[in-house]
């Protein structure tokens with residue numbers, strides 16, 4: 001099986017094929033997701049909530065992400081592996097380079113940063129040093145206290161325009177992938193159409209170039225609640241492998257996310 005790369009993800013977008021993605025935190029699940037044919041796995045700082053039981057992602061450290069990245073990498077043969085840079089680990093370009101090096105050495109093939117155009121210098125510096133970057137816009141969970149809660153972003157026309165401009169600025173700075181979280185479907189579509197690079201949605205409607213879910217939400221086993229944009233595939237199928245396989249098929253054929261799992 002051919003390894004998934006940034007180039008093959010881009011080709012999928014160009015061919016109109018949907019990209020499938022899940023978070024993963026350990027070797028056993030990574031191996032199973034890989035065998036089922038997932039395109040990309042993210043070692044998300046969501047691990048603070050789903051593995052550590054924290055209220056948000058802020059307490060997660062670079063060492064936490066590096067530990068889980070090593071585990072996921074060792075279970076992965078084919079899928080593309082990217083790792084989150086946690087809260088305040090990329091506050092300055094120099095600090096970002098040091099921390100990105102730790103995550104790349106742990107087995108990531110790309111790092112993900114939350115935020116807009118204030119990151120442009122950092123993104124281009126990472127690229128120059130050989131580190132591919134994924135952006136993250138919309139509901140960026142590390143800014144939960146700025147937003148005053150986990151809220152849908154970009155509902156006002158001015159906010160939507162701002163997010164589109166930020167996405168374009170990030171692409172120009174050199175990101176090769178963008179995660180877009182919790183925005184109205186119309187904005188998910190507009191941003192995906194405006195960018196050349198693939199846009200992976202989570203609560204961003206059906207028209208993004210791919211989808212990602214937190215694996216615990218997809219299995220319906222998250223401790224606290226089930227987000228509107230997620231779906232319990234384990235309940236539907238009764239089997240973990242079947243659940244992943246059905247998630248992949250429904251993303252590929254455009255059945256997921258339906259209006260029920262999207263925002264207006």
Ligand code: KIV
Pocket residue numbers: 023042043044045046047084179202212213214
């Ligand atoms: O941390 C995470 O799992 C994420 C996804 C929600 C995209 O950033």
